[in-house]
Amino acid sequence: MTLKYNEETERYNDFHCGEVFKIKVNDKWKTVRIEMGNNWYVIDEDRFRCSCKELEGCEIQEL
Numbered sequence: 001m002t003l004k005y006n007e008e009t010e011r012y013n014d015f016h017c018g019e020v021f022k023i024k025v026n027d028k029w030k031t032v033r034i035e036m037g038n039n040w041y042v043i044d045e046d047r048f049r050c051s052c053k054e055l056e057g058c059e060i061q062e063l
Contacts (some may be wrong), residue, residue: 024059
């Protein structure tokens with residue numbers, strides 16, 4: 001499964017704020033939480049945050 005925006009629900013993969021999943025970035029899996037500020041973003045356990053728009057298409061795994 002890949003990270004993708006759903007226009008109908010206005011969410012990424014129908015995730016709600018605070019949901020946790022794994023995402024593969026640069027061939028490494030990271031556990032992240034999805035949040036909404038001005039835009040959707042993910043944040044990892046080290047508090048690194050990245051826009052979902054930049055990560056769209058990356059492989060994900062639901063926990």
